Every structure is written in structure tokens, then in C-alpha cells.
Amino acid sequence: MTDQSVCTTCPYCGVGCGVLASPDGTIAGDLAHPANLGRLCSKGSALGETLDLEGRLLAPQIGNRRAGWDEALDLVANRFRAAAETHGPDSVAFYVSGQLLTEDYYVANKLIKGFIGTANIDTNSRLCMASSVAGHKRAFGTDTVPGQYTDFETAELVVLVGSNLAWCHPVLFQRLQAAKAVRPELKVVVIDPRRTATSQLADLHLGLRPDGDAVLFNLLLTELVRRDLVDRRYVAEAVSGFDAAVAEAERAEAAQTGLDSFELAQFLDLWCRTEKVVTLYSQGVNQSACGTDKVNAILNCHLATGRIGRPGMGPFSMTGQPNAMGGREVGGLANMLTCHLDLENAAHRDAVQQMWSAPTMADKPGLKAVELFDACARGEIKALWIMSTNPVVSLPDADAVAAAIRAVPFTVMTDIMADTDTGRCVDVLLPATGWGEKSGTVTNSERCISRQRRFLPTPGEARADWNILADVGRRMGWPEAFDYRSEAEVFREFARLSTLGHTFGKDFDISGLADLTDAEYDALPPTVWPVPTEGPSGGRFFADGGFYHPDGKAKMLPIAAPASEAPNTARPVRLNTGRVRDQWHTMTRTGKAPRLGAHMAEPYLEIHPGDAAAAGLSDADLAKVSSAHGSAILRVMITDRSQQGSVFVPMHWTDIVSSTGRINAVVAPTTDPVSGQPASKGTAVALEQVAAH
Numbered sequence: 001m002t003d004q005s006v007c008t009t010c011p012y013c014g015v016g017c018g019v020l021a022s023p024d025g026t027i028a029g030d031l032a033h034p035a036n037l038g039r040l041c042s043k044g045s046a047l048g049e050t051l052d053l054e055g056r057l058l059a060p061q062i063g064n065r066r067a068g069w070d071e072a073l074d075l076v077a078n079r080f081r082a083a084a085e086t087h088g089p090d091s092v093a094f095y096v097s098g099q100l101l102t103e104d105y106y107v108a109n110k111l112i113k114g115f116i117g118t119a120n121i122d123t124n125s126r127l128c129m130a131s132s133v134a135g136h137k138r139a140f141g142t143d144t145v146p147g148q149y150t151d152f153e154t155a156e157l158v159v160l161v162g163s164n165l166a167w168c169h170p171v172l173f174q175r176l177q178a179a180k181a182v183r184p185e186l187k188v189v190v191i192d193p194r195r196t197a198t199s200q201l202a203d204l205h206l207g208l209r210p211d212g213d214a215v216l217f218n219l220l221l222t223e224l225v226r227r228d229l230v231d232r233r234y235v236a237e238a239v240s241g242f243d244a245a246v247a248e249a250e251r252a253e254a255a256q257t258g259l260d261s262f263e264l265a266q267f268l269d270l271w272c273r274t275e276k277v278v279t280l281y282s283q284g285v286n287q288s289a290c291g292t293d294k295v296n297a298i299l300n301c302h303l304a305t306g307r308i309g310r311p312g313m314g315p316f317s318m319t320g321q322p323n324a325m326g327g328r329e330v331g332g333l334a335n336m337l338t339c340h341l342d343l344e345n346a347a348h349r350d351a352v353q354q355m356w357s358a359p360t361m362a363d364k365p366g367l368k369a370v371e372l373f374d375a376c377a378r379g380e381i382k383a384l385w386i387m388s389t390n391p392v393v394s395l396p397d398a399d400a401v402a403a404a405i406r407a408v409p410f411t412v413m414t415d416i417m418a419d420t421d422t423g424r425c426v427d428v429l430l431p432a433t434g435w436g437e438k439s440g441t442v443t444n445s446e447r448c449i450s451r452q453r454r455f456l457p458t459p460g461e462a463r464a465d466w467n468i469l470a471d472v473g474r475r476m477g478w479p480e481a482f483d484y485r486s487e488a489e490v491f492r493e494f495a496r497l498s499t500l501g502h503t504f505g506k507d508f509d510i511s512g513l514a515d516l517t518d519a520e521y522d523a524l525p526p527t528v529w530p531v532p533t534e535g536p537s538g539g540r541f542f543a544d545g546g547f548y549h550p551d552g553k554a555k556m557l558p559i560a561a562p563a564s565e566a567p568n569t570a571r572p573v574r575l576n577t578g579r580v581r582d583q584w585h586t587m588t589r590t591g592k593a594p595r596l597g598a599h600m601a602e603p604y605l606e607i608h609p610g611d612a613a614a615a616g617l618s619d620a621d622l623a624k625v626s627s628a629h630g631s632a633i634l635r636v637m638i639t640d641r642s643q644q645g646s647v648f649v650p651m652h653w654t655d656i657v658s659s660t661g662r663i664n665a666v667v668a669p670t671t672d673p674v675s676g677q678p679a680s681k682g683t684a685v686a687l688e689q690v691a692a693h
């Protein structure tokens with residue numbers, strides 16, 4: 001590495017790897033970072049190829065003309081204030097991103113909930129982990145990830161449910177691979193309707209029927225009861241709802257999983273007779289109309305056996321984005337407050353309002369992502385601010401999302417790129433600093449807070465998101481509340497606020513970091529929360545109970561099997577969307593690195609030979625995939641990786657980089673009724689050939 005190297009954190013997935021980065025684009029894994037211990041994946045190691053300024057937004061724009069910051073920010077402040085005064089605070093909305101740093105997220109949440117007075121702030125993290133958050137809160141009483149990455153290495157059995165870890169969280173997969181190489185007795189089970197790169201590591205791959213997860217874990221719960229493997233002491237002392245959960249689980253039928261009886265028996269036997277079990281789950285669980293129920297069906301099994309919070313065991317939710325967890329901590333979602341406090345609890349709201357010296361407080365949940373853009377389409381939102389995300393590509397029913405944004409009288413977007421699918425729909429574009437140019441903190445999937453540090457000069461007139469938001473807050477009339485000079489000041493205020501977590505008996509507390517000097521903040525090493533002012537820091541939760549429901553117990557929930565869908569002859573195939581190994585989100589950064597493009601050069605339709613034959617498709621044909629919402633044209637890839645009746649399409653390609661159409665224009669805007677997370681893996685589609693190869 002060069003003398004100018006800085007320790008920072010990768011801006012892509014929720015593993016949160018430490019990176020040594022230099023202004024000349026030299027990149028290496030940080031040996032000292034606990035998430036990756038020096039490893040990087042293909043995306044992380046290509047970061048140096050994505051740092052050029054081509055395509056960057058370098059100055060504010062109003063319409064198609066360049067504007068000064070004063071003019072642009074006065075316009076934003078005036079239009080947001082006017083909308084709130086004329087139509088009420090709920091006519092204003094922010095749609096933010098797990099790409100934001102915690103400091104950005106904190107200021108956005110404070111501005112809209114405490115000063116504008118609405119909870120209409122939601123985030124693209126709604127698309128990746130909302131069902132896990134809802135499941136955690138139902139079971140534990142708060143949104144707590146109980147374990148750590150080292151648990152994967154000390155477990156005897158790792159069960160990966162709905163997770164293509166090898167492509168989506170590659171460094172954690174490398175750690176699991178390395179552990180299995182050293183300890184071949186470590187068993188890996190992959191539960192996924194698709195046979196993915198991850199299943200190559202599996203001792204057992206269960207090609208479950210889509211959405212069969214809750215039934216499978218209900219069967220496991222009854223098997224644990226049948227074998228008398230329930231930890232009766234733990235359940236008696238630390239868990240409620242056991243009998244009702246088991247009674248409902250007994251209604252599960254093995255046929256609903258779509259597994260053959262031998263495979264099913266192997267899985268049940270392995271889980272039952274192995275004490276050190278980690279069950280990791282990701283988007284295949286969360287992105288479902290019954291995602292929260294799937295999460296709770298998994299948590300039920302760990303709670304019934306007390307296999308939680310101890311080394312080498314526990315349920316583990318992987319977050320998709322680099323700071324999805326930070327967004328949860330600051331309360332940057334429509335149904336959350338801050339510091340894991342409850343928006344609908346008057347005492348919690350009053351305490352936060354007092355600490356913020358805020359003139360008002362949102363007192364009811366705001367609109368979740370899909371609802372928010374529906375409200376835009378109905379004309380209920382008069383001013384909308386989108387930050388660091390591209391909903392016209394990433395949200396379901398994406399054409400309707402574009403129309404909804406255009407229907408809002410005033411729209412503003414903060415982004416690093418000048419031309420995005422969403423940017424084309426808004427009135428004002430504000431240039432943000434990007435990775436390497438900005439500074440702050442992110443929290444990864446194991447609750448580890450890491451610094452992102454600057455190592456590049458600020459391009460053009462770009463500014464940090466927290467700085468732009470604070471400036472708008474001052475211009476809207478709250479100069480003292482938003483008088484921040486640095487990201488360190490924002491962080492210290494947030495850390496001070498987190499004493500409320502402790503006061504109200506919640507898990508999130510980083511008050512021990514509230515007095516960091518600027519130099520200490522800059523030098524902050526990776527730090528797992530909680531970090532209270534007094535008492536132990538970091539570690540695991542729940543080994544001896546200590547849950548956050550009023551009775552101090554965890555709750556097991558009765559989980560019913562999802563209603564089975566009637567066959568649809570017009571649209572006979574189920575569309576499953578997801579990621580490819582070498583692209584990230586809508587490709588604004590990874591699309592710049594030629595070697596990343598070499599892995600998958602274009603979007604494709606992965607289809608089983610039986611479905612291809614039924615639709616009259618051959619390999620490399622162009623096929624039209626259509627639903628009730630829209631269509632896309634894709635190159636056919638025939639393979640038995642996807643099971644019959646289900647096709648897979650990656651979600652990254654945009655109208656700007658590909659002329660085939662965004663796949664999310666096809667995806668139905670169905671959501672989980674508890675979490676509001678879109679069900680991105682179950683839209684009924686029709687297939688037709690548009691061009692033979």
C-alpha cells in the first residue's frame with residue numbers, strides 16, 4: 001500500500017469489509033478489520049476502478065440548468081416549508097438509502113420527524129431487511145441481531161436459508177469455506193429453490209418449493225418436540241407463546257415443502273442432533289408476502305432449543321446494504337423512532353423531542369416505501385426528496401414509480417451521478433460526495449460500527465448528505481438544531497441520544513462514544529455495539545434470556561402456512577429476482593469496472609428446460625417476460641439451476657445501461673402485510689419468444 005492509504009469500509013454489502021484505499025486507486029483488504037481479516041471479494045477489490053469522475057453530478061441543477069447552492073437550497077427549503085404549511089406535514093416525504101452514512105441518516109430522520117413533523121421517511125432498506133426487523137421485534141421486543149460472524153466459524157452446522165451468500169455476501173462465504181476446509185465436520189445446508197453458487201459448498205441442498213420456508217421450520221419445531229429436544233428450562237424462564245406456536249406448527253404438512261421425504265428427514269435429523277447451529281437468512285426469506293412469518297418460524301426453533309446468543313449458535317439475519325443496520329439504529333424508517341425506541345410510545349417520543357429541542361414530533365408511523373410512492377401517485381405528496389437511491393429501477397412496479405414521482409409537484413434528488421433513471425424524473429438535482437470523498441460511520445450485519453474515511457478530494461461542488469440536509473434545516477428556520485460543523489458533531493449528538501435506549505430498557509446504546517474528540521472519532525476502530533457509558537460492550541445477546549418485551553421474555557409466534565396460489569394459466573411462471581456476483585444495485589459504480597462487467601455482460605432469463613420447452617424458447621433467444629404491470633426483454637439461459645415453474649432474472653440493469661427494460665417494471669408491488677417489504681420473488685409472469693437466436 002502507499003503512504004497515503006487510509007482505512008475505510010467497503011460501500012457495497014452488509015458484510016462491511018475493511019478496506020485500505022489510496023488516492024491512486026490502490027485497494028487492499030484491511031487485515032485488522034474483524035469483518036474480513038484482509039479478504040475482499042471481486043466487487044471490493046475493483047473499487048479502485050470506479051473512482052473516476054465520468055458521469056458525476058458536480059453542481060446543483062434546477063431543471064436542466066446549472067444553479068448555485070444558495071439558489072437550489074433556498075428553493076428546496078421554501079418548497080418543503082410551503083408544502084408542510086399548506087397541506088400539512090404528511091404532504092412531505094423523504095425516500096432515503098442504506099448507502100447513506102449513519103450521520104446522514106440521523107440528520108434526515110431528525111429533520112423530518114422532529115422538525116417537519118411527519119414520519120414519511122422510508123428507505124431502500126425496506127426492500128432488503130424489513131421482514132427481519134419486524135420478525136426480531138415480534139420475537140425479541142427489539143430489533144436485535146443476537147450473534148457475530150465468528151459464530152459461523154465455530155458452529156457445527158450452518159443453515160443458509162434464501163441466501164446466495166457466495167455472490168451476495170462473498171467474504172462471509174469465504175470465511176465459511178475456510179472454516180469448512182479446516183473442519184470438514186462443519187456441515188452446511190443450503191435451503192433455496194435455486195441451485196446457486198452457494199449450494200456448491202453444501203452438504204445438503206434443499207430445493208424447497210418457493211415460500212415453503214415457514215412450513216419447513218414448523219416441521220422442524222414439531223420434530224424437536226417429538227424428540228424431546230426442547231430446552232424446557234430456557235423456555236420456562238425466557239420464552240412465552242411456546243404452546244400456541246407448537247399447536248400451529250403441528251398443522252404443517254411435509255408435502256407443502258415440495259421436498260422428498262429423504263431430504264427432509266436428513267435436514268430435520270441434522271438440525272435436531274446438532275447443538276451448535278447457526279441459521280442465516282437473507283432475501284429469499286425477507287422478500288416475500290409472508291417474509292416476517294418465515295423469520296419468526298426460524299426464530300421459534302432457536303428459541304425453543306435455547307440455541308441463541310452463545311458461541312457458534314443462533315439465528316442470523318444478513319443485511320443487504322453497507323448501512324442498512326445504521327439506518328435501523330437512527331430510526332430512518334417510517335415505523336421507527338431512533339435508538340430502537342418506539343414511535344407510538346408517547347414517553348419515548350417526548351424524550352427524543354426534548355433532547356432534540358424539536359418543535360413537534362411525528363406521532364404515528366409514516367408511509368412505507370411502496371405506500372409512499374402510491375401516495376405520490378394519488379397526489380397526496382406535494383414535496384419529495386430522494387437521497388442516494390434509484391427507485392425507478394429498484395422498486396416493484398417501477399414504471400408506476402416513475403409516473404408517481406413525476407406526479408409530485410416538487411421533487412429533489414441527492415446523488416453522485418448526473419444521469420439516472422430516477423434523476424430524469426425530478427425537478428432539482430443536488431450533488432453528493434461519494435465513497436472515498438465522504439466521512440462518517442456505517443454499521444454492518446454483526447452490529448460493528450466502522451468508519452468510512454475520506455481519501456479523495458471533493459469533486460466539483462459536491463457536499464456531504466448530512467451537510468446538505470443540515471443546510472436545508474437551517475434555511476427552513478431551525479438554525480440551532482442543525483448547526484453542525486462536522487460529521488463528528490453529528491455522531492456525538494447521536495451517541496448522546498442513545499442514552500435514551502438505556503433509559504427505556506432497549507438494546508441500542510452507544511453513549512460510551514458520546515465524548516469522543518474529533519481525533520478519537522477519526523481514529524475510531526471497528527466497534528461492536530452496545531457501547532454503554534458503564535458496563536460491558538459488544539458481545540452477544542440473549543444467552544440467558546434478557547429479552548425486551550415487558551415480561552423480559554422472548555415470544556414464540558404461531559405461524560400458519562401461507563395460502564397456496566391458484567395456478568394461473570395466463571401467467572404460468574413465477575419470477576424470482578436477485579443479484580449477480582459482480583454488480584451492485586443499479587450499477588452506478590460497479591458498471592464502471594470492465595472486469596466486473598465481464599462476469600455477466602447483460603441481463604438474462606434463467607429458465608428450466610421444461611419451462612423453456614413449454615414457452616417455445618431456445619438458449620440465447622430473446623424472450624419477453626410480462627406481468628400485469630409491465631414487461632422486459634431478456635436473453636434466454638436454459639439451465640436446471642432454477643426449478644420448473646420459476647425463472648430468475650437479475651435486478652441490476654437500468655434503462656440507461658440496457659435497452660431491454662428494467663425487470664422491476666414487471667414485478668408486482670405486493671408486500672408483506674407486517675413489514676411492508678416488497679415480495680420481489682413471486683410475480684406471476686408470461687413468457688414469449690421475440691427473436692430466435
Ligand code: SF4
Pocket residue numbers: 010011012013014015016017036039040041042043044045169170171172
Ligand atoms: Fe465489499 Fe461485501 Fe465484498 Fe466485503 S463482501 S468486499 S463488503 S462487497
